Amino acid sequence: MSGEGAVIARPRAQFHWQGLHVPFIAPWSDEQHLPITIVRRRGVGGTGIGYADELSHVDRRRDVLWARQAVARGSGTPFLAGVHPLRQRQAMSHMLCQVCGESTYGSAFRRWGERHLFVARAPKGRPLGEGEITTTPPICLPCAHESVGVCPHLRKGWTAALVERAQPWGVAGTRYDEKTLRTLPLPSTGLHMAQIGHLEERWTLAMRDAVTLHGVTSIDLGAVA
Template structure:
């Protein structure tokens, strides 16, 4: 049912800097949704796919817009900067864009072929919350896009989740793993309860539940990970 995308390579297209938004002194991340960007109402039905397997579909589905690699995605408008930012949430389509093209999740500039990328030997910076003192390791699964060094330092000092503790690593490459989304019961078409705070479940491409999943985030695995200290990395960057 699903055609796996190849890993992102340095030949991926570079993206120009996008308009930056600030709210009450905080830099609003590119992947953050705004209050005017509410999920669009939809009606789900069962449908037999090209592979003969049954799964969910929209009653008024437009395959080119609603699916990616055969996976059904949530419908969200793109109205960045409209209303108030919801800093604790993630906009599904911008997250997907940032992950697919390796854009900084805060400023949306490419993390390919810049000074940092070359100085780090062709690696990308990833950060996350430090929940158990465990560093980022090879094979870790994440739905958090990369980040440029200035935005990483800024986020570590301003983001409430990261101020409490964060971990960072330089990563050689990412590989598509699956999606994070809402899994529906094949019999009732009702969402299957989950214990996660965001209500989403990580589903691998090989999982039969994928065809019953309404995707909201791209999920990748990290490879060639080197744990780093952000402060030291920033100091080295200034020295360079």
């Protein structure tokens, strides 16, 4: 991703819930999904889904339709296992830590040879590989140590790597049938994936940005501390 994330310096508010640090990308109960009406829409690249009351400069990014969800971080009860579409996208676009929301372009980034830290679930111990597709944003070292100790998903197994570059790949979200405009069943792996420029993008309501990881070096979190 671009280095524009380096200019984000204002500290972000941190929230805790029942002794746990609430991740920046986690949604809160007052951040409800907004009512929508999906319609068939023809654009420059062809036909796909759109909103009946669509505002292209708000609802689309790279001509892909994004899910609408209210923004009220810190209001209500956090859903620690969930992901807020907008904040996930911000974290990916600007290389923000998924937990504290601060830029990962810091002293550690420079110390690691201008590389970002990524931590992901790995129940079977499989490390992050070169060209890996992920929707999980980077993380700073203190938050990584915290997360592997308290996150239920990571307790089942995790892997960590330093990454030179996160290249935009596409989006993950809900796929709509081209004929009926009904949502298609979700795959066992989670959300539907749609690569940049592929037809599936036009029929996917995006909920996550997806990137490919390059210059990947698996590491031991204790060793980089």
